[in-house]
Amino acid sequence: MAATKKVKSLPKADVEAIFARFSEIEPEPKGELDYVNxxxxxxxxxxxxxxxxxxxxxxxxxxxxxxxxxxxxxxxxxxxxxxxxxxxxxxxxxxxxxxxxxxxxxxxxxxxxxxxxxxxxxxxxxxxxxxxxxxxxFFKQPTIAVDTHLFRVSNRTGLAPAATPLAVELQLLKVIPPQYLLHAHHWLILHGRYVCKARKPECWRCAIREWCRFEPKTPAPKGA
Structure with missing residues (x-):
């Protein structure tokens, strides 16, 4: 995974605000893979x-x-x-x-x-x-699985700017408030999958844009 343009890490208050916003929007995020056990x-x-x-x-x-x-x-x-x-x-x-x-x-x-x-x-x-x-x-442990979406979001926003997936994971475990750790994995992956997209992030409809360090923000398309 190649890191995006290096940005400064967000202050603690901004990190907490981001996850409070995610929690407010979707208190119980779910993964999208089907399974029975x-x-x-x-x-x-x-x-x-x-x-x-x-x-x-x-x-x-x-x-x-x-x-x-x-x-x-x-x-x-x-x-x-x-x-x-x-x-x-x-x-x-x-x-x-x-x-x-x-x-x-x-x-x-x-x-x-x-x-x-x-x-x-x-x-x-x-x-x-x-x-x-x-x-x-399944086991409800507060782990962070860094895929391409989560890696991109962590670097773009300033949540955990780092050069490798492991470094991003360890940084996130340090900065995310404990009360949000269980669901952080899903919030970030889903945000990267549907909003903070690889080629063209949809900044105009991003719920955490006021704290995100990504610049320049993508403007809304005409008619949006």
Missing amino acids: AFTLLVAVVLSAQATDVGVNKATKRLFELAPTPSAMVALGVDQITELVKTIGLYRGKAKNVFALSQLLIERHGGEVPADREALEALPGVGRKTANVVLNI
Whole structure:
């Protein structure tokens, strides 16, 4: 991920104001991946790398009907998993990872998804970002999963200007008030996905524009 133009970090009061505004607008933000339990969430997040949530949801509808547990996924086998997720980018490698992580969940964790980052990252196809998503959404831990949207928003606004996803994550964990940490991940990702877009941020309808350091602000299109 390439950082955007370097900006100064926001003062503490502005950071708090931003998350207070997010909380006011959407007190209980939700992720957009479909899942039925911790295992299917983990699989969905693994499949979502370099793919859209909409595309993943279309592919996993039938997959999760057939295999909502690690044992059922192993029973499907790599070939059938591959066939079911072939509409997703990099599907062959992802199918192999889903099969392998299902095996390891059975062998190491009794078929249960561990609520521990180190254990999650030891599974095939699971990196820090994926682990943080699962820990945050299912296990309600105050983790920050830095994807391209969150990385961009953090740098543009001045919330956590840093050169790497890990540096952004650690900075956010320091500056976000504790009462907002659980939902911060979703607020920032959804803001980047729908408002603070990569090519042309829609500043004219941004709820946090008064604190954001991004300049020049994008003007509203004619007729908007």
